[in-house]
Amino acid sequence: MADLNPHERVQQALQRVAAEVVPDLLEAFPGQVEEIPLTADRIPQVFVTPDALETVALWLKGKGFVQLVDVAGVDYWPHREPRFEVVYHFRELPNLGMIRLRVRCSEQDQVPSLSRIWGMANPAEREVYDQFGIIFKGHPNLKRILNPDDFEGHPLRRDYPIRGPRDLIKLAMPADEGRYRPFVSEPPEEGK
Amino acid sequence: MALKEQQQEKKDHMILSVGPHHPATHGVLRVVLELDGETIVSAQPETGFLHTGIEKQAEQLTWQQAITVIDRMDYVSSFTNNCGYVLAVEKALGITDRIPPRATVARVILMELQRIASHLIFLGTGIFDLGGMAAIFWAFSLRDRILDIFEAVGGVRFHTSYIRIGGLAKDLPENFKEMVEEFLKLAPGRIEELRDISLENPIFKSRTKGIAKMTYEQALALGQTGHMIRTTGSDYDVRKYYPYCGYENYDFKVPVYQDGDLWSRFAIRFEEIFESLKIIRQALDNLPDGPWLIDDRKLVLPPKAEVKESMEALIHHFKLVQYGFDVPAGEVYQCIESPKGELGFYVVSDGRNKPMRVRVRPPCFYSIYSLSEILKGHMVSDLVAVIAGCDPIFGEVDR
Numbered sequence: 001m002a003d004l005n006p007h008e009r010v011q012q013a014l015q016r017v018a019a020e021v022v023p024d025l026l027e028a029f030p031g032q033v034e035e036i037p038l039t040a041d042r043i044p045q046v047f048v049t050p051d052a053l054e055t056v057a058l059w060l061k062g063k064g065f066v067q068l069v070d071v072a073g074v075d076y077w078p079h080r081e082p083r084f085e086v087v088y089h090f091r092e093l094p095n096l097g098m099i100r101l102r103v104r105c106s107e108q109d110q111v112p113s114l115s116r117i118w119g120m121a122n123p124a125e126r127e128v129y130d131q132f133g134i135i136f137k138g139h140p141n142l143k144r145i146l147n148p149d150d151f152e153g154h155p156l157r158r159d160y161p162i163r164g165p166r167d168l169i170k171l172a173m174p175a176d177e178g179r180y181r182p183f184v185s186e187p188p189e190e191g192k
Numbered sequence: 193m194a195l196k197e198q199q200q201e202k203k204d205h206m207i208l209s210v211g212p213h214h215p216a217t218h219g220v221l222r223v224v225l226e227l228d229g230e231t232i233v234s235a236q237p238e239t240g241f242l243h244t245g246i247e248k249q250a251e252q253l254t255w256q257q258a259i260t261v262i263d264r265m266d267y268v269s270s271f272t273n274n275c276g277y278v279l280a281v282e283k284a285l286g287i288t289d290r291i292p293p294r295a296t297v298a299r300v301i302l303m304e305l306q307r308i309a310s311h312l313i314f315l316g317t318g319i320f321d322l323g324g325m326a327a328i329f330w331a332f333s334l335r336d337r338i339l340d341i342f343e344a345v346g347g348v349r350f351h352t353s354y355i356r357i358g359g360l361a362k363d364l365p366e367n368f369k370e371m372v373e374e375f376l377k378l379a380p381g382r383i384e385e386l387r388d389i390s391l392e393n394p395i396f397k398s399r400t401k402g403i404a405k406m407t408y409e410q411a412l413a414l415g416q417t418g419h420m421i422r423t424t425g426s427d428y429d430v431r432k433y434y435p436y437c438g439y440e441n442y443d444f445k446v447p448v449y450q451d452g453d454l455w456s457r458f459a460i461r462f463e464e465i466f467e468s469l470k471i472i473r474q475a476l477d478n479l480p481d482g483p484w485l486i487d488d489r490k491l492v493l494p495p496k497a498e499v500k501e502s503m504e505a506l507i508h509h510f511k512l513v514q515y516g517f518d519v520p521a522g523e524v525y526q527c528i529e530s531p532k533g534e535l536g537f538y539v540v541s542d543g544r545n546k547p548m549r550v551r552v553r554p555p556c557f558y559s560i561y562s563l564s565e566i567l568k569g570h571m572v573s574d575l576v577a578v579i580a581g582c583d584p585i586f587g588e589v590d591r
Contacts, residue, residue, distance in 0.1 A: 005440060006432070006433075006434075006435045006440045007435065007440065010433075010434055010435075039522040039523050039524060040283050040284050040286060040520075040522055040524050041283055041523075041524045041525050041526065043525060045523075066412055067412055067415075068415065069415075069527075069534070069536060069553065070415075070536055070538065070551070070553040072538050072549075072551035072553075073551075074540055074548075074549045074551070075549070076542075076548075079542060087523075087538065087551075089525060089536070089538070093412070093426070093428060094426075094427075094428070096433060096434070098525075100523075100525065118412075118413050118414075118415065119413045119414045119415075119562075119565065120413065120414050120415030120558050120561070122561070123557065123558070123561040124415070124558075127557075131247075144240075145239060145240060146239065146240040146243040146590055146591070147240060147243060148240070155245060155248055156247060156248055156549075158251075158548075160248075162245075162248060162249070162252055
């Protein structure tokens with residue numbers, strides 16, 4: 001290990017996770033975990049169904065992924081259905097392996113809260129709730145964290161307008177018709 | 193009304209609301225304390241008073257333009273913000289290996305200078321909060337020398353937006369080396385002076401030793417990174433674990449403390465500054481000449497002189513200004529060691545000229561929410577010092 005340069009060490013750790021941990025994970029949770037091809041950062045990633053998230057996270061913690069790095073919400077509207085994704089990054093410390101869990105969910109789905117396992121999930125999930133309106137089941141204190149308590153709507157949704165009359169913001173979601181979206185524009189076609 | 197009800201429930205306990213406009217909270221933080229006499233029974237931080245929707249704004253701008261709002265997040269260390277975002281986008285574009293060496297080394301020098309500037313703010317205001325009046329003036333006067341360098345480099349002192357996708361906005365100024373050399377001569381003595389008046393001072397020691405202790409397990413559960421986890425015995429530093437910008441080529445140590453208390457959070461900063469000075473020394477000696485921007489007309493603007501003569505250059509200029517460039521669809525996570533800890537960027541592209549989502553993993557956000565754990569059992573008078581020890585910057589906590 002000592003003669004490898006740090007970049008190779010990181011790549012080796014990520015490959016080890018992809019070759020050993022991910023197949024075990026797929027085997028341990030058949031039908032609930034689905035592998036996704038690697039992206040540019042080479043971090044192994046899997047889709048997890050909302051019901052299985054808590055057990056998968058505990059399973060990973062037992063395998064040495066002791067650090068929950070971040071909880072992020074992503075809104076894929078209008079490209080995908082269900083539109084939301086909650087993304088968890090886990091890290092093995094002091095080893096270098098990382099894995100990304102992605103939980104697809106719709107507005108109605110409830111994602112189990114990880115705040116009983118990692119205390120930091122508490123504020124992180126509150127932020128995802130605040131910005132996207134995703135409900136976390138079993139969260140001890142699911143309140144808004146960045147926006148004021150009387151704020152209407154969830155601003156990081158893709159169909160939430162960045163400017164415009166307040167009345168338009170109050171329309172029922174998902175309101176993809178007639179919404180005021182001044183900055184969302186299509187790319188020009190090639191040659192025009 | 194809510195406060196009254198809570199007070200009636202727990203008759204012996206007093207509820208004290210600190211902030212949001214308290215100068216010692218380093219910005220706009222509200223902490224709701226439940227007190228038994230002078231002892232803190234529970235503390236509930238409340239954030240969001242400086243929420244500016246930076247993640248939302250970044251979605252409305254092209255990839256290159258978004259740098260300007262990412263800048264304003266951690267407003268005392270804009271170079272590290274820029275670089276983290278830029279590295280994430282470069283990874284998504286697959287051009288990480290093609291960045292010219294001059295740009296990479298310049299990024300390292302600037303980021304380390306920024307780290308020193310940010311640490312000086314932490315030390316100055318932190319020691320000031322504990323009654324050390326001189327520290328804030330000493331620290332800020334030295335930090336001003338760094339900002340002078342930034343002004344010469346990027347034109348402004350604070351939000352430079354100097355690091356761009358593909359390299360740097362423009363070449364380093366001619367006298368850059370001399371300016372940094374001058375700073376390297378000046379800094380060690382000034383920082384030792386600052387250390388001597390604070391760390392071994394009996395009042396400072398009695399107010400920080402053994403306060404707000406955190407164990408390694410606690411730090412992991414609470415998502416701590418940076419100085420918060422390195423004072424609990426872990427050597428987790430992104431520069432060593434996941435090197436970027438060629439940090440693996442520099443010879444530097446990661447200082448580690450075992451106590452996990454407030455005193456070591458201050459002490460580790462001094463050592464980190466000296467390590468940063470070592471890195472700047474090495475990087476400055478190896479600063480290569482050559483281009484500072486990637487040679488790819490689809491990504492960076494052509495030189496102005498060429499635009500006036502060449503048709504292709506004019507078309508590229510027009511296209512980049514009007515539309516920007518597309519980034520292949522996909523997700524990328526890139527972390528860097530900001531002065532406060534692990535600053536992560538989870539960037540999602542849908543294949544267009546604007547980011548679909550820029551999620552920032554803010555280190556200060558998690559250290560502020562660790563207050564509810566580490567403040568328990570301490571006195572009200574410790575509150576101000578413990579908040580300072582977290583090194584919060586509310587532009588980043590609230591984004």
